[in-house]
Amino acid sequence: MRKILVSLMALMVITTSFAFFGKKDDGKKVGLVVSTLNNPFFVNLKEGAEDKAAELGIELIALDSQNDPAKELANVEDLMVKGVDVILINPTDSDAVARAVMQANRNNIPVITLDRGASRGKVVTHIASDNVAGGEMAGKFILEKVGKGAKVVELEGIPGTTAARDRGKGFNNVAKGNLDVVAKQAADFDRAKGLTVMENILQAESEIDAVFAHNDEMALGALKAVEDSGKKILVVGFDATDDAVASVKSGGLGATVAQQPKMIGAMGVEAAVKVINGEKTEEFIPVELELIK
Structure with missing residues (x-):
């Protein structure tokens, strides 16, 4: 009887452990590919996304493309391997990014573009200033x-x-x-x-x-x-x-x-959460501008 109880307790521990890790893996995971972090604007965009992700309890993986379309494609492929639910991308080039967008499309991973759009490929929504x-x-x-x-x-x-x-x-x-x-x-x-x-x-x-x-x-x-x-x-x-x-x-x-780069990043994460939850998003989400003089 004691052996049976010990076995049952061990099975419960193993089951609980799998449930715990399964729950962790099922959490919302968003990828962010930034054109370059050698520019204060895009650093602010990344920070805005990170702050919003922390606020919403979202895991955010941010990668720097260093203004290189080949690196950008590699970053998108890396995020797909990591199993992200949505990819936020700030393109290095609207034409060159098409390969990365279509790669995500083929793998059924929704794409949201930030600040710069993509000339080809399916994008769920584009968030930028006018x-x-x-x-x-x-x-x-x-x-x-x-x-x-x-x-x-x-x-x-x-x-x-x-x-x-x-x-x-x-x-x-x-x-x-x-x-x-x-x-x-x-x-x-x-x-x-x-x-x-x-x-x-x-x-x-x-x-x-x-x-x-x-x-x-x-x-x-x-x-x-x-x-x-x-x-x-x-x-x-x-x-x-x-x-x-x-x-x-x-x-x-x-x-x-x-512009408001931090807001663009934050709104990107908010849109990603909507997409993950199956909610509808607008094709274009504008961010307000003003003239500092």
């Missing part, structure tokens, strides 16, 4: 400050990203017929490249009244080039990173369009 409206906001501010016919430079982000296309589209909606865009070059959303590209433009163009950069990192790089040249040129950025806002307050940058 970049066209933000570009228009920057264009109107520049027009107001330097006047019609002023000579302006546009520093573009990474070609192929929805952020670069939409911000440029919004700015050019205002610039067309109002501003003379004397130079338009890509600086890949990077501060060092923004500095180098702007230095070259300053050498090629004798007269420049303003610069619109598709993000703050390029804007701050351009501002350094302008300051080194000794010229007075209005520089406007986009994202309202801490460095950019500090520069606006100190009289460096003229303005920056404020």
Whole structure:
């Protein structure tokens, strides 16, 4: 009888252990693939997602693509191996990310894009600022400050990203017929490249009244080039990173369009939970913008 009781107790312990581990494995698990963590904007996006995941009791696995589409695909494949329920992805490039999105589609893992969209593949929802409206906001501010016919430079982000296309589209909606865009070059959303590209433009163009950069990192790089040249040129950025806002307050940058990256990350996690729970989500969830000047 005693042997039977001992056996039953051992079986209960084993069963309880399996139940415990099974419950742990059944918890909600979300993957986050960030284009780069070498940019304050995306660091803030990741932090917003992490804070919301902690608040909701969600396991979040965040991976850095280091601005490399091949690394991005590998990160998505890694998350699939880890058994995530939903993948949040901030694409390195809207076209290049299609392979990663379709890979997740084939494995029946829902995908949510953040800040930048995907040109192909099935995406459950896209969460981002209205970049066209933000570009228009920057264009109107520049027009107001330097006047019609002023000579302006546009520093573009990474070609192929929805952020670069939409911000440029919004700015050019205002610039067309109002501003003379004397130079338009890509600086890949990077501060060092923004500095180098702007230095070259300053050498090629004798007269420049303003610069619109598709993000703050390029804007701050351009501002350094302008300051080194000794010229007075209005520089406007986009994202309202801490460095950019500090520069606006100190009289460096003229303005920056404020996104809310932490909110984008947090809303991504909230949308992921809805998807896991079988709830409906909107195809596009906009995040409000404002102009810091």
